[in-house]
Amino acid sequence: MLxxxxxxxxCLRNDNKSKELIYKSFYGYxxxxxxxxxxxxxxxxxxxxxxxxxxxxxxxxxxxPKEEVELQKAFRGWIARISSRTAIDFLRTSRTYLxxxxxxxxxxxxTQFNAISxxxxxxxxxLLKALPEMHRLVFNMYEVEGFSHDEISKMLSIPExxxxxxxxxxxxxxxxxxxxxxxxxYAAN
Numbered sequence: 633m634l635x636x637x638x639x640x641x642x643c644l645r646n647d648n649k650s651k652e653l654i655y656k657s658f659y660g661y662x663x664x665x666x667x668x669x670x671x672x673x674x675x676x677x678x679x680x681x682x683x684x685x686x687x688x689x690x691x692x693x694x695x696x697p698k699e700e701v702e703l704q705k706a707f708r709g710w711i712a713r714i715s716s717r718t719a720i721d722f723l724r725t726s727r728t729y730l731x732x733x734x735x736x737x738x739x740x741x742x743t744q745f746n747a748i749s750x751x752x753x754x755x756x757x758x759l760l761k762a763l764p765e766m767h768r769l770v771f772n773m774y775e776v777e778g779f780s781h782d783e784i785s786k787m788l789s790i791p792e793x794x795x796x797x798x799x800x801x802x803x804x805x806x807x808x809x810x811x812x813x814x815x816x817x818y819a820a821n
Contacts, residue, residue, distance in 0.1 A: 665712045767798050769798075771798075
């Protein structure tokens with residue numbers, strides 16, 4: 633079995649078998665990254681393929697970590713960042729967003745609880761899918777992908793303060809949805 637380092641080297645030489653191996657090995661992973669942003673399966677498949685095109689075009693820019701044991705993690709992070717930006721670009725060009733100033737301020741109660749301890753992954757994805765698109769987008773970019781508010785504002789062409797407001801509203805909405813989920817599950821029992 634080939635090491636990831638050898639496969640990446642093959643991609644640098646434009647070896648189609650190496651590219652195919654990368655594609656097959658990471659397709660599912662990148663689909664998961666894209667689906668956090670875009671929920672239409674057809675669009676997601678197209679965006680994953682677009683991501684691979686970008687990955688293969690820019691693979692020479694990938695920086696190998698000093699420790700070989702970190703290679704898998706570093707490569708996955710690098711391709712995830714390319715994929716998330718591909719999804720964000722798609723959303724930015726296909727949608728028009730309201731300015732936060734145009735939205736009515738909703739007063740939502742903040743409750744304290746540890747959601748992660750009582751939810752499984754599928755429950756969390758359901759909650760995230762229930763968020764308005766811009767809230768979900770900013771939440772994913774900030775909390776999952778690790779972008780700063782400055783980076784988010786530049787990528788989405790929104791003020792940095794709007795990024796902060798969208799994140800706050802996303803968190804408040806998640807609290808509200810989680811609270812409703814708990815109430816419904818207790819009522820069912």
